Each structure stands twice: as C-alpha cells, then as structure tokens.
Amino acid sequence: MSVLREIKQRKPFGSHGEEALVTLLRTTDVVRRHLGDVVEPHGITMQQYNVLRILRGAGPDGLPTLEIAARMLEHTPGITRLIDRLESKNLVARQRSSDDRRCVYCHITAAGLQLLVALDAPLRGAADHAFHVLKKRELAQIVDCLDRLREGLRKK
Amino acid sequence: MSVLREIKQRKPFGSHGEEALVTLLRTTDVVRRHLGDVVEPHGITMQQYNVLRILRGAGPDGLPTLEIAARMLEHTPGITRLIDRLESKNLVARQRSSDDRRCVYCHITAAGLQLLVALDAPLRGAADHAFHVLKKRELAQIVDCLDRLREGLRKK
DNA sequence: GATCAATAGTTGACTAATCAACTATTGAGC
DNA sequence: GCTCAATAGTTGATTAGTCAACTATTGATC
Numbered sequence: 001m002s003v004l005r006e007i008k009q010r011k012p013f014g015s016h017g018e019e020a021l022v023t024l025l026r027t028t029d030v031v032r033r034h035l036g037d038v039v040e041p042h043g044i045t046m047q048q049y050n051v052l053r054i055l056r057g058a059g060p061d062g063l064p065t066l067e068i069a070a071r072m073l074e075h076t077p078g079i080t081r082l083i084d085r086l087e088s089k090n091l092v093a094r095q096r097s098s099d100d101r102r103c104v105y106c107h108i109t110a111a112g113l114q115l116l117v118a119l120d121a122p123l124r125g126a127a128d129h130a131f132h133v134l135k136k137r138e139l140a141q142i143v144d145c146l147d148r149l150r151e152g153l154r155k156k
Numbered sequence: 157m158s159v160l161r162e163i164k165q166r167k168p169f170g171s172h173g174e175e176a177l178v179t180l181l182r183t184t185d186v187v188r189r190h191l192g193d194v195v196e197p198h199g200i201t202m203q204q205y206n207v208l209r210i211l212r213g214a215g216p217d218g219l220p221t222l223e224i225a226a227r228m229l230e231h232t233p234g235i236t237r238l239i240d241r242l243e244s245k246n247l248v249a250r251q252r253s254s255d256d257r258r259c260v261y262c263h264i265t266a267a268g269l270q271l272l273v274a275l276d277a278p279l280r281g282a283a284d285h286a287f288h289v290l291k292k293r294e295l296a297q298i299v300d301c302l303d304r305l306r307e308g309l310r311k312k
Numbered sequence: 313g314a315t316c317a318a319t320a321g322t323t324g325a326c327t328a329a330t331c332a333a334c335t336a337t338t339g340a341g342c
Numbered sequence: 343g344c345t346c347a348a349t350a351g352t353t354g355a356t357t358a359g360t361c362a363a364c365t366a367t368t369g370a371t372c
Contacts, residue, residue, distance in 0.1 A: 020283075085328090132173070241357085259319095
C-alpha cells in the first residue's frame with residue numbers, strides 16, 4: 001500500500017523528493033514503533049537501549065558523557081538526564097575522571113549487561129523480521145542510498 | 157561514510173537486517189532535523205506542519221480531530237493538545253459538529269494557509285536537496301522497498 | 313423508549329526532548 | 343603563574359509525547 005493511500009491524500013506528490021521524504025518518514029515511524037514494542041516492555045526506551053549498546057561496546061572503562069551523545073543513532077541533547085534515568089535504574093554507573101575532572105565516565109553495570117543479553121535475540125529478530133521482505137541485494141541498495149543521502153546533507 | 161564509522165563502532169553488524177535498521181534510523185533522524193530546520197524558524201514543529209498540510213488538503217470543511225490523527229505521517233496520541241497549540245496560534249479553528257455532537261471539526265485558517273504558502277517552496281527545496289544525490293530510479297526503488305517494508309509490518 | 317456497547321474527544325499525571333544559560337576545569341599564550 | 347577561550351557537563355524553563363481514565367454522544371437492540 002502506498003503512503004498516498006495510507007494517509008488518504010488525493011493529490012499526488014509535488015516531486016519525487018517529496019514522495020521519498022514522506023515515505024521515509026512514515027516507514028521509519030512504523031519501524032521505530034515496532035522496535036519500541038520489543039524494548040519498552042523491559043522498562044527502557046529505545047534511546048536508553050541505544051546508550052546501553054554503546055556502553056557495552058565501549059567495554060568496562062566506559063565513555064565520557066558527551067562521547068556517548070556523539071555516538072547516538074538519534075541526536076539527543078538531553079543526554080545528562082537520559083543517563084540519570086539509566087543510573088537510577090542501576091543499569092549504568094558514573095564517576096568523574098581523576099585525570100580530567102571535567103569528564104564523567106559512564107559505564108554499563110552487570111544488570112545493564114544482563115538486560116542487553118535478554119534483548120539481543122528479540123531485537124535482532126524484530127529487525128530481521130521487519131526487513132525480511134527485502135532481498136539481500138535490495139537491503140544493500142537501500143543502505144548504500146541512505147549512506148549517500150546522509151553524506152549529501154553532512155556538508156552544509 | 158558508513159553508519160558504522162559514524163558511530164565509531166568496531167564490530168560489524170550482527171545481520172543485514174540490523175545494519176539496514178541502524179542505517180534507516182540514523183538517516184531518518186538526519187533528514188527530520190534537516191526538515192525541522194526549515195519549518196521550526198516559522199514557529200511550528202514538524203508535527204504541527206503535518207496537521208496543517210492535512211487540513212489544507214481537506215478543504216474548508218476540515219476534518220474531525222481523530223481523522224487528522226489517523227492521517228499523520230508519524231503516529232501522534234497527543235492530537236488534542238497538538239491542535240490546541242495550533243488553535244492558540246490562530247492557524248487552525250475548531251467547531252463541534254451539530255450533526256454528530258461527538259465530533260469536533262478542525263479547519264485551517266487564512267493565517268494557516270498563508271504560513272503553508274510561505275513554506276511550500278522551501279520545504280520542497282529541502283526535500284529535493286536531500287534526495288538530489290539519488291537518481292530517479294533509485295528513488296523509485298527506495299519508495300518501493302519502504303512500501304513493502306511497511307506492508308510486511310502491517311499485518312501482525 | 314430504556315439500556316448499553318461503541319465512538320469521539322478531553323484531561324491528568326508522568327516521562328522525555330529542546331534550548332539557553334550556567335559552573336567547573338583545562339590548556340594555550342603571554 | 344595569569345588570563346582567557348575552549349571543553350565537559352548540568353540545570354531551569356518550556357514544550358511535546360505517552361498512556362490510562364474520564365465525559366459526552368450516538369446507534370443498535372430489546
């Protein structure tokens with residue numbers, strides 16, 4: 001079903017760019033919610049999940065707060081309070097660096113790692129389920145196109 | 157530049173589905189912000205802009221509140237207050253239907269139409285700018301793949 | 313025409329996002 | 343070693359998103 005019909009619009013799109021834009025926004029919203037349905041029953045949001053994934057990848061030393069913000073899939077100005085919430089759930093711990101006292105290093109706790117382990121399979125399952133309708137070649141094409149799209153917006 | 161490098165991750169993705177997912181989320185975030193930069197200086201959010209577009213398409217009679225919600229590109233449970241904000245800016249007006257007194261019809265005001273006119277060209281320009289890196293055939297492929305992706309998630 | 317499930321929308325309570333202004337610390341240049 | 347711009351992060355104020363509980367109205371059924 002086309003987006004045009006989904007949103008009950010009569011007029012066709014003004015340009016191919018507009019059509020692609022609308023389709024991209026609508027589809028990503030659907031996919032985000034699909035993923036959220038997997039993660040949120042475990043008591044964390046997608047953004048919080050993203051932080052935990054970053055910290056697992058960073059290892060036991062963890063990362064400074066703003067380095068986490070820089071690696072987030074979706075840009076997040078409220079990183080401090082996002083990590084506050086993870087800390088209050090004991091999924092993340094923080095400590096100010098003695099080396100450079102401006103930096104606060106955040107690292108994932110055992111409970112955080114455990115939560116991630118529980119989510120690994122369902123999450124990958126949901127991702128693969130969402131994309132299983134596409135052939136491997138189509139997936140590669142989409143990834144390539146989206147990479148170029150970001151690249152085009154990066155400069156400027 | 158690949159998402160992998162952008163988010164400074166070392167390990168490759170666990171599956172092609174995961175890679176596509178991460179790329180889709182990251183790219184759409186970049187595109188949404190790019191579009192937001194066009195719309196928000198005019199004093200409205202992307203969601204509010206979406207409501208105005210829907211109401212312009214609906215014509216002078218307008219639409220019931222929940223019908224607007226159903227047509228939103230991104231699912232929005234807070235439709236009442238979203239329209240409250242548009243009403244307080246005099247971009248939208250509401251009146252309860254005398255036909256079915258449960259329904260509240262919302263329609264766009266002259267000021268709302270004027271705002272949309274001012275945004276039409278910049279918005280389409282931003283959309284076309286974002287997607288100009290892709291050939292027409294690639295655009296069509298992406299739209300097709302994304303349509304199928306939503307279709308796959310719709311049932312179930 | 314009385315009952316009651318269904319529909320349309322609003323409200324309250326809470327969580328999260330956004331932006332600007334702020335504090336603390338560092339490092340470079342004099 | 344003093345000054346000052348730059349960096350790292352936090353806080354306050356406001357706006358927006360989310361979910362459940364609520365009111366009002368309708369239409370179907372008895």
